[in-house]
Amino acid sequence: MKDVSFGQYYPVDSFVHRLDPRLKLLFLIAYIVAIFLASNFYGLAVCAGVLVFIVAFARIPIGKVLRAVKGVVFLVVFTAALNILFYNGETVYAEWGIISITKEGLIFSAFLALRLALLVVCSSLLTYTTTPVALTDGVESLLTPLKWIRFPVHALALVMSIALRFIPVLIDETERIKNAQKARGADFESGNLFKRIRAMVPILVPLLLSAFRRAEELGDAMEARCYTGSNQRTKYKKLRFGWRDLIAFLVGAALITGVVLMKIYLPAPY
Amino acid sequence: MRIVAEHLSYVYNPKSPFETAALKDVSLTIEEGEFFGIIGHTGSGKSTFVQHLNGLIRLPSSLRRYKKKKPKKGEIPPPETVLRVGEFDLTDKKTDFRALRKSVGMVFQYPEYQLFAETVRDDVAFGLKNFSAEKLSDEQIDAAVRAALEVVGLDYGEMKDKSPFDLSGGQKRRVAIAGVIVTRPEVLVLDEPAAGLDPLGKKEVMELLHKLHREWCKTVVVVSHDMDEISENCTKAAVFSEGSVRYVLPPKELFRHADELTALGLDVPLTAKLCTALAKRGVEIDCDFTTEDFIGKVLAYWAAHGGRKGDNA
Numbered sequence: 062m063k064d065v066s067f068g069q070y071y072p073v074d075s076f077v078h079r080l081d082p083r084l085k086l087l088f089l090i091a092y093i094v095a096i097f098l099a100s101n102f103y104g105l106a107v108c109a110g111v112l113v114f115i116v117a118f119a120r121i122p123i124g125k126v127l128r129a130v131k132g133v134v135f136l137v138v139f140t141a142a143l144n145i146l147f148y149n150g151e152t153v154y155a156e157w158g159i160i161s162i163t164k165e166g167l168i169f170s171a172f173l174a175l176r177l178a179l180l181v182v183c184s185s186l187l188t189y190t191t192t193p194v195a196l197t198d199g200v201e202s203l204l205t206p207l208k209w210i211r212f213p214v215h216a217l218a219l220v221m222s223i224a225l226r227f228i229p230v231l232i233d234e235t236e237r238i239k240n241a242q243k244a245r246g247a248d249f250e251s252g253n254l255f256k257r258i259r260a261m262v263p264i265l266v267p268l269l270l271s272a273f274r275r276a277e278e279l280g281d282a283m284e285a286r287c288y289t290g291s292n293q294r295t296k297y298k299k300l301r302f303g304w305r306d307l308i309a310f311l312v313g314a315a316l317i318t319g320v321v322l323m324k325i326y327l328p329a330p331y
Numbered sequence: 332m333r334i335v336a337e338h339l340s341y342v343y344n345p346k347s348p349f350e351t352a353a354l355k356d357v358s359l360t361i362e363e364g365e366f367f368g369i370i371g372h373t374g375s376g377k378s379t380f381v382q383h384l385n386g387l388i389r390l391p392s393s394l395r396r397y398k399k400k401k402p403k404k405g406e407i408p409p410p411e412t413v414l415r416v417g418e419f420d421l422t423d424k425k426t427d428f429r430a431l432r433k434s435v436g437m438v439f440q441y442p443e444y445q446l447f448a449e450t451v452r453d454d455v456a457f458g459l460k461n462f463s464a465e466k467l468s469d470e471q472i473d474a475a476v477r478a479a480l481e482v483v484g485l486d487y488g489e490m491k492d493k494s495p496f497d498l499s500g501g502q503k504r505r506v507a508i509a510g511v512i513v514t515r516p517e518v519l520v521l522d523e524p525a526a527g528l529d530p531l532g533k534k535e536v537m538e539l540l541h542k543l544h545r546e547w548c549k550t551v552v553v554v555s556h557d558m559d560e561i562s563e564n565c566t567k568a569a570v571f572s573e574g575s576v577r578y579v580l581p582p583k584e585l586f587r588h589a590d591e592l593t594a595l596g597l598d599v600p601l602t603a604k605l606c607t608a609l610a611k612r613g614v615e616i617d618c619d620f621t622t623e624d625f626i627g628k629v630l631a632y633w634a635a636h637g638g639r640k641g642d643n644a
Contacts, residue, residue: 072348115573240387241445244437245510246461247428263457266447 067230071189076305077119078190082199084306086186088118092183092315095320096176104320105175111316119190129185130178135176144170195265195298202300215290223279231272238267242254332417332434332517332550334361334384335400338410341379341388353379355411355574358405361567366544368561368582369554371571372596377554380441380571384416384552385435398564416518433462436516442507443500451498452476452491455510460489462514471538479513480506483539485536501532508539512547519548523555533557537564561587562600562620570597582617 077085092108099105117127148191150163188196201218208214208273227309240248249260341354353376361367372375381444382388386498390412414421419431439445448454455476460467461625477487483505490498495506504524510521523539525533537560544551555561562569562582570585578585586592586603593599603624606616610627618628 159409163610191524232378235440239441239446241442242385242440242457245440245445245458246432246514247457249430263420263445267445271444 069188070192071125073120075118075120075190077115077307078189079188079303080309081302082191082195083202083308084193084302084309085301086196086199086203088309088313089183089187091317092188093180096179096318097185098324099176101321101327104173105172107316107319107323108179111312112179113188114312115183115186119186120281121186121189125189126182126186127313129189130181131222131245134179137177141174141176144173149229151197163249193222196225197222198296198298198300215294219290227275229274230275231268234271235264235268238271260328288320332416333363334359334413334518334550334552335413335415336360336380336383337413339380339383339412339414341376341383344497349389357574357576358580359569359576361550364549366541366564366566367550367552368467368557368568369552369571370558370568370597372518372556374573375571376574378522378573381437381522381552381554384518384523385422385432385437386426387437388532390414390422392462429462433514434516434556435518435520436511437521438475438511438521438524440506440526442524443503443510445450446503446507446510447615449494450492451506453478454495454506455479455513458510459513462570476509476514479509481511481553482512484535485509501528503537504528504536505539512543516548518550518552520541520552521554524553525555525557525560526543526635533560540564558586558598558600558603562602563622570595572597611625 092111096108099108111218116123146164147162148163149161150165150169152164153300154162154164155162188326190229191199197218200221201214204212204214204217239247247260249257249264254261289302337358339354339357339359341349343349343353343390355374355376357380359380367559369381371376379388383390412422416431416435419426419434421431446454448457452473456472459472459475459603476491480487480490484503485505490502490506495503498506508521508524519540521540525536528536540551540553541564553560553565565582567579567581568585569576570592577595582600584600589599589603589607600620602618602620602622605625606620608618608620614632615626616625616632618625
């Protein structure tokens with residue numbers, strides 16, 4: 062559990078770390094659009110290439126990046142397996158009833174798996190390189206237009222930042238309670254699924270109680286400091302668009318254009 | 332059970348920006364029957380050390396492999412890490428950690444936050460059921476739970492069917508301690524057992540620990556940063572600072588190093604402070620730093636010097 066680093070901020074100083082969080086958010090959206098626009102391997106190759114560049118500039122160890130994928134390996138394998146078995150292709154390699162393995166199925170599955178992997182890596186890069194505070198500031202700033210229709214953007218951003226802030230705290234807490242129960246002989250590693258789920262009760266009950274206790278304490282502390290979440294709040298750190306952001310913006314724009322061009326001019330299916 | 336640690340090191344999050352060395356080449360022996368204190372402030376490695384004692388923190392695999400690897404010629408082999416608790420060798424992968432945890436009870440900081448069951452009886456019985464090889468009868472469980480609750484000073488009949496969440500803070504902590512000692516461990520390790528209690532509560536907890544030391548567990552290890560707690564209660568104490576052990580002495584001798592302890596950022600007991608202040612004024616009090624002994628010696632000194640009050644010390 063101590064190694065649950067998926068999505069946790071990785072504190073080094075890099076080009077990517079210094080980018081404006083709003084831009085990183087927009088870039089991520091653009092990237093996801095690009096991944097889904099790409100209809101062949103050329104397009105995905107371009108996406109992957111850009112990602113490799115980002116990782117290189119973000120100074121995040123490659124093992125860390127791959128670990129993000131590890132979390133969804135099951136999902137990727139599962140969807141790939143389903144697609145291999147049920148995709149209706151023309152070049153059939155093997156067939157049992159409605160299940161068939163075809164060349165097109167294999168290619169399509171590989172395509173889909175790659176797409177998912179890129180998606181996960183790119184989104185985890187955002188959280189690796191952006192502090193939760195910067196991220197919420199970015200979200201709040203991007204959602205500003207919603208304030209016109211009286212949507213509580215600030216409250217939403219606050220909820221988000223508190224949730225993000227408490228992930229490591231609750232992970233620590235889980236670890237502590239787990240150790241305490243292990244010291245009392247609790248066994249979380251053996252037995253069938255049902256037994257293991259039952260074994261979680263001694264962790265979940267104290268964890269839930271502690272989460273509520275923390276929430277209450279936090280609420281009290283905020284009220285004691287007269288927090289009302291009014292619109293007149295100023296920001297300690299103002300977000301600013303710099304030269305780095307311009308470069309990143311251009312890269313993003315080029316990526317989408319590139320993928321769209323490839324969709325039009327290289328219409329080879331996969 | 333004798334606890335022996337030699338050249339024990341531990342690093343959290345190795346090879347990452349979060350890397351921190353929690354223990355650096357720690358060697359420490361705790362004899363059977365001791366009421367052992369472990370002192371140090373936050374981040375000194377004391378909690379990391381005690382979590383080794385029942386295998387909650389395991390030695391990193393590279394360390395465990397040292398044993399098999401033969402050093403090349405001319406190369407000085409790294410000092411062999413030793414960690415033994417009684418007959419359990421914790422450097423061995425095949426150690427029966429279940430049996431180890433049964434004989435080394437561990438009470439964490441704020442143990443009341445690990446209560447979970449619907450009734451006090453079920454919560455205290457949790458460890459008992461986990462550790463016993465065969466299914467226990469209700470009578471056996473009742474008897475063990477009753478004994479554990481009574482030794483921590485709670486009434487079994489009144490408590491057993493209550494929800495642990497309806498109790499007061501002090502009662503919750505007692506129930507939590509009962510839930511650990513119910514299996515009658517030979518070594519009892521407690522991490523800041525008196526944290527967050529008022530002075531009377533602290534005193535009661537320490538009295539409880541003495542009672543446990545006399546009647547239930549041969550060895551008691553207490554982690555604390557309250558020097559008065561250590562000086563009043565322990566037979567021996569180790570001082571941790573920045574991951575290494577600085578002193579292992581009985582409190583009587585330890586607190587003679589008042590200046591060195593202060594330099595390490597640690598407090599000394601009130602009695603030691605008073606001794607230092609008195610010594611500056613030429614009054615040498617030679618005491619073992621418990622309040623009782625200190626007062627006795629001061630009164631004796633006063634009587635011997637004709638009740639002279641002139642030094643307004």
